[in-house]
Amino acid sequence: MSMVQVGVIGASGYVGSELIGILMKHEGVDISGISSENNQGAAFSTLYPSFKGQYDAQFESNQEVISKSDVVFICLPHGKSENMVKQCIDEGKKVIDAGADFRLNDLKVYEDWYETAISYPELHGQAVYGLPEMNKEAISQTSLVANPGCYPTSILLGLYPAVSEQLINTDRLIIDAKSGVTGAGKSLSAVTHFANKNEAFKAYKAGTHRHTPEIEEKLGQMGADNVKVSFVPHLLPVNRGILSTIYADLKSGSDSEHIHNLYKKWYANDPFVTVLDYGTLPDISHVTHSNQCHIGLTVDERTQRLIIVSVIDNMQKGAAGQAVQNMNIMMGFNETEGLAMVAPSF
Ligand SMILES: NC(=O)C1=CN([C@@H]2O[C@H](COP(=O)(O)OP(=O)(O)OC[C@H]3O[C@@H](n4cnc5c(N)ncnc54)[C@H](OP(=O)(O)O)[C@@H]3O)[C@@H](O)[C@H]2O)C=CC1
Numbered sequence: 001m002s003m004v005q006v007g008v009i010g011a012s013g014y015v016g017s018e019l020i021g022i023l024m025k026h027e028g029v030d031i032s033g034i035s036s037e038n039n040q041g042a043a044f045s046t047l048y049p050s051f052k053g054q055y056d057a058q059f060e061s062n063q064e065v066i067s068k069s070d071v072v073f074i075c076l077p078h079g080k081s082e083n084m085v086k087q088c089i090d091e092g093k094k095v096i097d098a099g100a101d102f103r104l105n106d107l108k109v110y111e112d113w114y115e116t117a118i119s120y121p122e123l124h125g126q127a128v129y130g131l132p133e134m135n136k137e138a139i140s141q142t143s144l145v146a147n148p149g150c151y152p153t154s155i156l157l158g159l160y161p162a163v164s165e166q167l168i169n170t171d172r173l174i175i176d177a178k179s180g181v182t183g184a185g186k187s188l189s190a191v192t193h194f195a196n197k198n199e200a201f202k203a204y205k206a207g208t209h210r211h212t213p214e215i216e217e218k219l220g221q222m223g224a225d226n227v228k229v230s231f232v233p234h235l236l237p238v239n240r241g242i243l244s245t246i247y248a249d250l251k252s253g254s255d256s257e258h259i260h261n262l263y264k265k266w267y268a269n270d271p272f273v274t275v276l277d278y279g280t281l282p283d284i285s286h287v288t289h290s291n292q293c294h295i296g297l298t299v300d301e302r303t304q305r306l307i308i309v310s311v312i313d314n315m316q317k318g319a320a321g322q323a324v325q326n327m328n329i330m331m332g333f334n335e336t337e338g339l340a341m342v343a344p345s346f
Pocket residue numbers: 009010011012013014015016035036037038039062075076077078080098099100148149150182183184185186187314315318319
């Protein structure tokens with residue numbers, strides 16, 4: 001079989017560089033080109049020295065990369081993808097967008113939360129939300145995938161079985177999530193400055209984070225009605241990993257064994273989701289550098305709440321790993337190709 005030519009737009013950023021590491025191991029693709037705005041002509045391995053001697057290609061322009069590619073990954077800041085996606089689709093390419101521009105079906109909600117006007121509404125109609133465990137069939141048939149946000153990935157996977165089977169009330173969900181600093185991308189800021197982040201831990205954007213409407217819309221598509229979430233993200237002093245704790249009121253009697261069995265069965269055929277033994281709670285370090293999501297469940301009998309704890313690596317299942325998983329489904333590769341990583345034990 002001939003190799004699929006794959007280009008990465010914005011490969012100089014965190015998600016783009018993580019993608020290169022995965023694509024190098026993928027048996028079915030060649031990396032046709034990588035682009036950057038500010039680093040054209042520089043070698044990838046100058047920016048990311050661990051790749052020296054392994055991947056030394058130079059950054060080119062976006063157009064050069066697009067024209068050499070069958071599949072294009074777009075790893076640009078919010079609001080910059082829409083034009084790029086339009087160009088790629090017009091040129092007959094398949095596209096996976098890591099950013100938020102195409103994630104929401106309700107375009108008015110997108111415009112309000114992101115304070116950005118949409119230029120090509122009809123293009124948004126073609127986009128499939130790239131959570132493979134939810135939308136595999138549609139992903140396999142589209143040319144445009146909107147890769148989910150990192151927090152929503154961990155949260156939606158944690159809630160999918162309970163919401164679809166109507167086990168919980170969804171009108172007052174409480175979600176408390178923590179992320180490592182790579183979630184903020186490579187730009188320097190006071191928040192992620194070492195002296196401010198090391199040995200520090202804080203909440204941010206309580207109730208106002210842009211992932212709130214994404215979580216609510218997709219829970220609605222999973223079968224929840226009247227969804228309202230209070231979502232509070234936190235910034236952890238670690239490089240990578242997300243841990244989301246979800247508190248949901250059970251609709252009727254708590255049969256913890258039934259709930260746990262349902263979760264186990266639900267994800268039995270999904271290679272990247274592991275439901276832990278009942279009452280075992282997950283650890284970020286068990287999924288970092290892998291495309292795995294680990295889910296732990298416990299029923300708080302006193303309060304009649306289901307407590308779900310879900311962990312992922314924000315760079316992998318939260319971004320680049322999930323993007324490759326989506327490409328695999330779109331292109332008919334084995335879903336796990338290039339993604340057989342296990343977190344280092346220590
Ligand atoms: N970090 C994470 O965990 C996650 C990120 N995402 C999303 O993925 C996208 C990328 O994120 P991330 O990698 O963290 O961000 P970074 O800020 O680390 O990287 C963005 C890159 O885009 C490049 N760029 C900007 N404008 C252009 C342009 N016009 N043409 C070509 N390249 C351009 C920059 O390259 P240069 O400076 O070299 O020009 C930069 O390296 C964002 O939309 C983000 O929200 C999604 C899930 C998780």
